[in-house]
Amino acid sequence: MMKTSLYITLLFGLSATHLYAKPPQQKPTPKATLEVQKSAALPAHLTTRLAWRKFPQPKYKNEDLNQQNRAAIVRIYADETGKISQATIQESTGLKKLDDALLQAVRTAEIQPTYVEDTAVPTIGFQSFNLRFQDNQHEDCQFDFQSKQWLAQQQQQKVQFKYRSQPQLNLSAEDLKNHSRKLKFQFKVNKHGEVKRVKLTQGSGQYALDQQVLAAVKAAQVDVPRQFWLYKKSKLKDEIYFDLNTCDAQEQS
Structure with missing residues (x-):
């Protein structure tokens, strides 16, 4: 009888120990640990040409320039996701x-993440700004996204693809540096119509202008006919022309 009681007591003690034992902590997977170690070990990528996902749009008026052109260089630090975490003036407008205004615009912008050995790393870069004082009739002339495909789409013409909405772009004659500009580009989309990769095939001659247009395209969404995927597995192409002469037409109207 004593042996039986001892056996029952032992079983109860083991059950209680199992019931109240602290559950084992889940360790991070070796792959996740390795990625964190790699990201922490790799230094920030330094570049003088940033690839913008969302280009800075400084807000200022022509009179803010005090009757002359202004230039500045901003030093930018972005994290692994491309979000701007620090921005300082390297060279001032005076x-x-x-x-x-420049710093505020930069802090709300985003760059494309930088990858080193397939690992996203922080980015340190510099962005120059040239603000031209406008003393002519083009001061208030604005340009939005009026690409070849978009215009054909608005005119109900047959097109290779359709933008779901007009890409967001707001340029002035100042951005064109008082010259008409033309850009050509091509891009790829996923099955959801999201733009994943944009490549410039003909630049405008103004790097900042090119980056603003590319950023607008990257944020766009498009619809592609099913037969295009089946028979024409190539890149989508478009182009845009900013005609400064339209400013003169606006002034006369």
Whole structure:
């Protein structure tokens, strides 16, 4: 009888120990640990040409330039996802109000993430800004996204693909540096119509202008006919022309 009681007590003790034992902590997988170690070990990527996902759009008026052209260089630090975490003035416009406007615009912008050995790393880069004082009739002339495909789409013409909505773009004659500009580009989309890769095939001659257009395309969504995927597995192409002469037409109207 004593042996039986001892056996039952032992079983109860083992069950209680199992019931109240602290559950084992789940360790991170070796792959996740390795990725964190690799990202932490790799230094920030330094570049003088940033690839923008969302280009800075500084807000200022022509009179803020105080009757002359202004230029500045902003030093930018972005994290692994492309979000701007730090922005400082490397070379000033000479006007604090303008410098602050540039910094505010940069902090709300985003760059394309940088990868080293298939691992996303922080990016340190520099972006120059050239703000031209407008003393002519083109001061208030604005340009939006009026590409060849978009115009054909609006005219109900047969097109290779359709933008779901007009890509967001707001340029001035100042951005064109008082010259008409033309760009050609091609891009790929996934099955959801999201733009995944954009390549410039003909630049405008103005790097900042090119980056603003590419950023607008990257944020766009398109619809592609099913037969295009079946028989024409190539890149989508488009082009856009900014005609400064349209500013003169606007002034006369």
